[in-house]
Amino acid sequence: MAPATARIALVGNPNSGKTALFNALTGSRQKVANYAGVTVERKEGTITTASGRTVSVLDLPGAYSLRARSPDEAVTRDAVLGQLKGETPPDLVVCVADATNLRLVLRLILELRQVGRPMVLALNMYDIAERQGLRIDIEGLAAAIGAPIVTTVATRRRGVEDLVAQIEAKVEALAGAGALEGSNTWHEPSPAEIRQAHAEAQRLMKAYVRPAERPDTLTGRIDAVLLHPVAGLAILLSLLFVMFQAVFAWAGPLMDGIEGGLGALGGLVAAALPDGLMESLIVDGLIAGVGSVLVFLPQILILFLFIILLEDFGYMARAAFLMDRIMGGAGLHGRAFIPLLSSFACAIPGIMATRVIDSRRDRLTTIMVAPLMACSARIPVYTLIIAAFIPNQTVWGVVSLQGLVMSGLYTAGIASALVISFIARRLFWRGQVEPFLMELPTYKTPDPKSVLSNLWQRAAIFISRAGRIILPLMVLIWTLATFPYPPEGATGPAIDYSFAGQLGHLLHPLFAPIGFNWQMTVALIPGMAAREVAVGALGTVYAVADAEAQAGTLAGALSADWSLAMGLAFLTWYVFAPQCAPTLAVVKRETNSWLWPAVMFAYMVTLAYLAAMGVYHGAVALGWG
């Protein structure tokens, strides 16, 4: 009979190589999901020991202390204490430590000992410690902390078998599933108790660790350049430039490929199915709708590849350092930089990336302004309207006027995000400045295997979320735009007679003050699925078949029908309006409440309305009406 299964949990400081060790232990046998009721990522994998025992491994979020400050750290605390709702308490805790940076983790180990859960200590990155001439009296330290110690190099899979054997031996000796070795005496430490623990950790360091003979100097030398007040900022800006070039230029062919593939799939399905409702639902609703989001996958993958590489190298903390003052002026945290950057591709991964921000207030502010960053779904709308209304000429000799308007739209998004967060900070969360405390980790060469597996996980999460959130929305919007059918002998486009069309006509008086005609209002409704769907919808209303391929024709139709003031008002609306139901759905998921998507919708609609009204009337006054 195979031995019973066991559960272990990995705990450790951030940057201890815990996730690399998790990957080395479990290989590709991993599952990523969320913990029940909270938006903390739950990573679980399995290993099979030499004796055939199955061990499930939970990779807990990194923490410096069990005294939790963020939802992530609360999960770590509750899982270790065995109090996490819906989770079986772990039989064993594996504490992962960066062997070259033991002081802080020793204090965490002392806290873990208070909990009394059986423990194994993995001294990771042991090769670097050896190279530096750092000496650790492993037997002595193991006796002092009362837990076996294994040395590992997770990225090279060194010591992984030893660790599994040690886990097996510990599990064998267990009193019972989830049992503690002693009684749990853990409580939130007071400042005095933290000082005491530091003193104890210091005593252990002195007794069992001889400091490095050749400490790492590379990180210091790299930082001298990357954190330089002038050179550092210049490098950061260049990196961003390369990243945007990559996101927008390299992704192009791949996106065309996906679009072509989905178009072909739609054609095949359309040919296979009899004409009618089912065909329309599958081709126009599901394939086209999900496709309109999937098409952003190449951009998101390229963006995440950059982010994961920079994160694994250790640069992201430096970027937050360089940007903190600039973002802080607007009331944002330095760590908000990455989520906002991701939002230029798509606000959905951007909002998901706000999980790195500890403080709830800072995180909410970042979530609220993320959709103001000009995501790539706005590009088709911007391009269409600019092509229709902005003459293709150069100003000041070299600058393209169309390009200038495009950058103006991006700048408007960024500037409004800074202003909104500044106002939010001043008005609602006054005086609540969260501390900015961040370890600047040692630089490391990213491990290609772990980068790829991370990238694959990101892609899988994006696809599954897109599927689950967007599919039902697409069906709803398709229904609104399809039913009821136009009456016999109708002359206008079919959408005009549908619920969406009726809703557009109904809403038109509301939009008349900002210069929209009813066609524009009707296009806004299917455009709630994703911003670029508005292009197709305008095509439908103006009876231009295949609007995306025939953008020139559509632009011609628009410039004949709209005034310049109307075109500018429509552009302004698209800078600010919450024209993206999936984003609102993701905000609901991430904040676990309908309040925040409602707040987001309300403030963005108000902002869009007022800005479009101002632009419209300003343009009319200038004689562009």
Add this chain to the structure above:
Amino acid sequence: MDELSIHPMSATLGAAFREAPLSQARLGDRGIIAAVGAPAAQGRGGLAAEELERRLLELGFVEGAEIEMIHQGALGGDPIAVRLDDMRVALRRRDAAEIIIRLTGEA
């Protein structure tokens, strides 16, 4: 100094060394942390002050730790980065006001 000793005993330091909050440090200043979280709780509630003290302690800002100011931001020299024993940590000067260092070397 003992080869194994990472934190020199405070007693070995003479009274001649100047004490100053880390928030006023300049590039290249180095010293030993003399106090954390004590005097500069202005503008924060009592609870927030203790919370900051605990966070600083948890990240290794503890009395006796060796500290050196190694980087500062372009605007107003904020935030700052310090070498703290074997680690590097970034923080804002505002939060650094809670840390008093005994300067052993000044820039």
